Amino acid sequence: MASVKELLKKTLYDLRKDDLKEFQWHLRNDYGFPASGLEEADVLDTVDKMVECETQEEAVKITVKILRKINQNQLAEELEKKHKEGKGAVDSKAVDVDYSEFSNTLKKLFKQKYERILDGNSETSRQRYLDDIYTDLYIVKNHTGGVVNEHEVRQIESNRTSAEDTSVMCNDIFKVQRDTGRQNRKVLTLGIAGVGKTVSVSKFILDWAEGKENQEIIFIFPLPFRQLNLISGNRSLMGLINKKFFGSDKQLSSLPKEEGKVMFIFDGLDEGRFSLSFKNSEGFTDVTKETTVDVIITNLIEKNLLPSALIWITSRPAAAHLIPPDYIDQVTEIRGFNDEQKKVYFTRNSDPDMSERIISHMKRSRSLYILCHIPVFCWICLSVLQPLMMIQENQNKSPTTLTGMYIYFLLSQMKQMTDKYSDNLPQSFEDVVLKLGKLAFKQLQKGNLIFYEKDLKECGLDERDGLVFSGLCTQMFQTEKPVSGRKVFSFVHLSVQEFLAALYVLFIYRNKKTNPFSPSLTLGDKLIRKFKKNSLVDLHKIAVENALQSENGHLDLLLRFLVGLSLESNHNDLKDLLPSLKITAEDMGQTVEYIKQTIKNEESSEKSINLFHCLNELNDDSLIKEIQKYLNSEGLSAQDLSSVQWSALVFVLLMSEETQEMFEMQKYRRSDEAVIRLLPVIRNTRRAL
Numbered sequence: 001m002a003s004v005k006e007l008l009k010k011t012l013y014d015l016r017k018d019d020l021k022e023f024q025w026h027l028r029n030d031y032g033f034p035a036s037g038l039e040e041a042d043v044l045d046t047v048d049k050m051v052e053c054e055t056q057e058e059a060v061k062i063t064v065k066i067l068r069k070i071n072q073n074q075l076a077e078e079l080e081k082k083h084k085e086g087k088g089a090v091d092s093k094a095v096d097v098d099y100s101e102f103s104n105t106l107k108k109l110f111k112q113k114y115e116r117i118l119d120g121n122s123e124t125s126r127q128r129y130l131d132d133i134y135t136d137l138y139i140v141k142n143h144t145g146g147v148v149n150e151h152e153v154r155q156i157e158s159n160r161t162s163a164e165d166t167s168v169m170c171n172d173i174f175k176v177q178r179d180t181g182r183q184n185r186k187v188l189t190l191g192i193a194g195v196g197k198t199v200s201v202s203k204f205i206l207d208w209a210e211g212k213e214n215q216e217i218i219f220i221f222p223l224p225f226r227q228l229n230l231i232s233g234n235r236s237l238m239g240l241i242n243k244k245f246f247g248s249d250k251q252l253s254s255l256p257k258e259e260g261k262v263m264f265i266f267d268g269l270d271e272g273r274f275s276l277s278f279k280n281s282e283g284f285t286d287v288t289k290e291t292t293v294d295v296i297i298t299n300l301i302e303k304n305l306l307p308s309a310l311i312w313i314t315s316r317p318a319a320a321h322l323i324p325p326d327y328i329d330q331v332t333e334i335r336g337f338n339d340e341q342k343k344v345y346f347t348r349n350s351d352p353d354m355s356e357r358i359i360s361h362m363k364r365s366r367s368l369y370i371l372c373h374i375p376v377f378c379w380i381c382l383s384v385l386q387p388l389m390m391i392q393e394n395q396n397k398s399p400t401t402l403t404g405m406y407i408y409f410l411l412s413q414m415k416q417m418t419d420k421y422s423d424n425l426p427q428s429f430e431d432v433v434l435k436l437g438k439l440a441f442k443q444l445q446k447g448n449l450i451f452y453e454k455d456l457k458e459c460g461l462d463e464r465d466g467l468v469f470s471g472l473c474t475q476m477f478q479t480e481k482p483v484s485g486r487k488v489f490s491f492v493h494l495s496v497q498e499f500l501a502a503l504y505v506l507f508i509y510r511n512k513k514t515n516p517f518s519p520s521l522t523l524g525d526k527l528i529r530k531f532k533k534n535s536l537v538d539l540h541k542i543a544v545e546n547a548l549q550s551e552n553g554h555l556d557l558l559l560r561f562l563v564g565l566s567l568e569s570n571h572n573d574l575k576d577l578l579p580s581l582k583i584t585a586e587d588m589g590q591t592v593e594y595i596k597q598t599i600k601n602e603e604s605s606e607k608s609i610n611l612f613h614c615l616n617e618l619n620d621d622s623l624i625k626e627i628q629k630y631l632n633s634e635g636l637s638a639q640d641l642s643s644v645q646w647s648a649l650v651f652v653l654l655m656s657e658e659t660q661e662m663f664e665m666q667k668y669r670r671s672d673e674a675v676i677r678l679l680p681v682i683r684n685t686r687r688a689l
């Protein structure tokens, strides 16, 4: 049970500086506390003073009253509730339970479990010591929360350090915060796919289990959504914990009620396949009573169940809205690696010379270098570039576009598979890749990132194929070990799903000359198609239209890969997968023209930026050159820029190194339009002049 002093301290830490001042003012004026002891008093001094002057019971009552007076009703209620609970425990003569044996058992279990991780995320990829590969990530405190209506990769490309970010170390998230003096109890950590959420959680747990950090916590219970999905039927919280973490011979019978002693970590909210209903929550408080998993989770988050627990939820940004912001004390965001951390990552995972060569290669293509913010992308680059660069004559073959990088990644997987299994293959690599491509495309259209066996079956992959494939082509596909018989599948990274989906679209086009984007054609459409086969440029047009129509940009990267794959130099590398795919220079010329024209007509610079990336994949920089020339001309700030020029300006600036340091806003235009248009740039500039 928390002491009264402890309770008061925790409560007052939740007050802002001004509120604390007002609180002290009421102590002096309404309750006659001596002014001398409260001048310049911080939270600890204030609590000491109160308990010195009043009985503990009275100190709580006074605090509750003043909190109500200054409109801190929720804090007042929480304090009252916790104080009552504490008293209840004493009244019922509850003896202090010694949890050390269970805590040590858990630490021992986690030391083994989290000491090594699957580097690169797949079931059969290499197990590495977490401490050997772990590189610090750039994590910031971020209050914005909410839904992010932008494609994840595009987001990282425009999501660089800004002057207002306050960074935080992963192990410090639940400690008293230096800037606010508050302690977070419920934290939501956001981050795009592959940015290191699960690795951060693992590192937090390992450091705790090894006795290095956060030792005031007695129990940490990691309950990833991916595993919670698989639990059917009713469970009690205690039942769930005992089943998952302790053997049947010795069961934990209660949990510590003291503030901050138990922590639940819910990793991967975006993967949750059940709905969390906060509005209709029933106020479920009994840790031994059985109910459904979603009720347990919502009531833990709402603080009905075990209100003293610390809660850490991680999620990709698109699912953040599933938890109402009122229930979260602090949102943090993992931004991935900053430039220094990228360097550390490559050096730790190769040698200094190789790391230098890889980084200088990546820097030649700004887009790729920026994407190295994402650790899993660093890992993909490393697995592609390291073997290539070891051989002198391959140096110039190293890919410089996103599509090129993923093609090499796919080819490296194929080589690994054939080397390993040679004649023992149940079906060809090409067959499996195309079936997976179908799965990737169908699920991407529905916005699904994890799949079950029935989803595999629909695409002609039976469960065995999936597992065999995950065993063969390890880094592409991962399976979660079954907890209750059901298996879950996902691609190692969302971008891999998007790449395979693009490959499938091109495959369907080559075989059937149809466009897989529009499943329900009208009769008229069908008749037209019968007499006129789609050309490649038609396919590209439809893909562009679909991507532009998407509100959250979920088809942007697919489009980028699709046009990239259509380039002759790229599809030549995939002859086995796409034989007799004939694409002429004329076809590609038409596509380039179409994209340029669309950029010219597109009002939104955010949307146009992806189209500029498409031109980049096609090695066409004519539009950019034209606009750069224009921007370099004198007297620019006096002239009106057209829509396309604004978009190009934003693209060029986003892609330029200097922009990160300083963006000379006045050089372009001092007008409202300029501010709106250049917002993505300004947002990412450390100093907007």
Ligand SMILES: Nc1ncnc2c1ncn2[C@@H]1O[C@H](COP(=O)(O)OP(=O)(O)OP(=O)(O)O)[C@@H](O)[C@H]1O
Pocket (backbone or CB within 6 Å): 118, 119, 120, 121, 133, 134, 135, 136, 137, 191, 192, 193, 194, 195, 196, 197, 198, 199, 200, 268, 316, 345, 375, 376, 377, 379, 492, 493, 494
């Ligand atoms: N801090 C890190 N140091 C070194 N490698 C890392 C780090 N974080 C992530 N990685 C690499 O990236 C891979 C993916 O990371 P992780 O599984 O944590 O991503 P995630 O954010 O949980 O993604 P998702 O949303 O897809 O679950 C890891 O398997 C590892 O190879």
